[in-house]
Amino acid sequence: MEYIKLISQTLLDSSAMFLLCNYLSNKRIEKSNKNLSWIIFINLVYIFSRWSVLVTDNYIQPTVDFIGFDILPVNSLYGTFLLCIFLMIANSIYLKMENSQAFFATIASIIIWIFIRILAVVPFKLISVQNINIYEYGYRIVTLLLILIFVLKLPLYKFKEYLKNNSYITKLILLNSLIALLVLVWSFKFDVDILIKNLAIVVFVFFMLLVINIWSIVSQRNVINQQKRVEVMEQYIPVIDDLMSEVRARQHEFNNKLLAIYSILETADTLDDAKLKVGTYSKDVLMDDSIKELFICDNKVISGFIYSKIKLANLKNINIELNICASLKKIYTEEYEIVEILGILIDNAIEASKSGDTIFIKMNKIDDKLEVTVCNPHPQLSNTEFMELFEKGYSTKDNGSKHRGYGLYNVKLITEKCRGKIIFKNTSIDNVNYLNIGVLIP
Helix, strand or coil: CHHHHHHHHHHHHHHHHHHHHHHHCCCCCCCCHHHHHHHHHHHHHHHHHHEEEEECCCCEEEEECCCCCCCCCCCCHHHHHHHHHHHHHHHHHCCCCCHHHHHHHHHHHHHHHHHHHHHHHHHHHHCCCCCHHHHHHHHHHHHHHHHHHHHHHCCCHHHHHHHHCCCHHHHHHHHHHHHHHHHHHHHCCCCHHHHHHCHHHHHHHHHHHHHHHHHHHHHHHHHHHHHHHHHHHHHHHHHHHHHHHHHHHHHHHHHHHHHHHHHHHHHCCCHHHHHHHHHHHHCCCCCCHHHHHHHHCCCHHHHHHHHHHHHHHHHCCCEEEEEEECCCCCCCCCHHHHHHHHHHHHHHHHHHCCCCCEEEEEEEEECCEEEEEEEEECCCCCHHHHHHHCCCCCCCCCCCCCCCCCHHHHHHHHHHHCCCEEEEEEEEECCEEEEEEEEEEC
16 A cells, blocks of 8 residues: 555656646647656656665665655755756656756746645645545645646746746746755755744745746846847838938939929920820829838838838739828837737738739727738638637648748737737728738737
């Protein structure tokens, strides 16, 4: 019975830890030999961490320890270091993480584990559960359920992105949090009873970690946003210079045309002759309506970006009609995020269009929110097909590239982050069906 209890307890713990590590590796939970191997490998580590040998004068007897494993699957400083090493090995071999990712994913999983485990075990201690089996299995089952909720329900894609990109601030947060929590656990000698007696200290440490980490993340986010703003400005402000050069050239051309028209009117023999010559001289002098709209736009970066897309479409003989009916000032969504959304929507529209087609871009204000839509000719799609467009990895184009199918999915992530809404519908223009795809963002 002792060995059945040992295996069942360690299996609950290893399964819960697998869910965390698999989640941080950005992989879906699925049946596979590698996942099963991960659980078996870590389960053996947990079993051996409880195994000890009792040596007396007469015999040597192997024993299994059940005390001190309430917070972590190990109950010693030495065991904690071994746990970290074996988790990194399992993450690297079975979950195919790179060395750096495996290291920080392991640290993150242990930090999350300690938080969740304490949340699970403290209530059982406080209500003084007398039955040892109910106590030991109860908090382990609650741990597994809480981790399942954490994995399935919490939208932590940004945290995983920082983890994957090995952000300096993320590394610092993880290392500081791990050291603080392990010092806390070691100081309580892995004993929940001592932890309960010092619950005020535990809550204070958790609170301080939360405040410091939130402050660090907000600071990092501000720095990243500022860097992206600078990058976008450096990229698209020069395009405004090209737009201004085109306007100056048109203005110079316009002045010359006026002089030519004046000369025609002065020298023409008949009114019909004057009309014909004036028409010939003035047919190219009008500025494109979309270029006029760019001058209405009160954001130079976005104007420059859209102008670059108009020039790209013109190279493919695709016309873009632009309608800006909103101010882009006092918009909550970051400038570079609007550029990214526009870029994906316009690029998709250009790829789906053919020579001679027209793409309609509209920016409008609805209840203090910015509506951005891009329309391009396309056969009708059902609501289900529209939803599929925004799924990760889904693409109507050639699937030979591993980068296909992430454009509209990224639009979806940005929109969700900004607490906006995706817009999609079929629109008929001159008896031709257009796909109208966009976002409504604050």
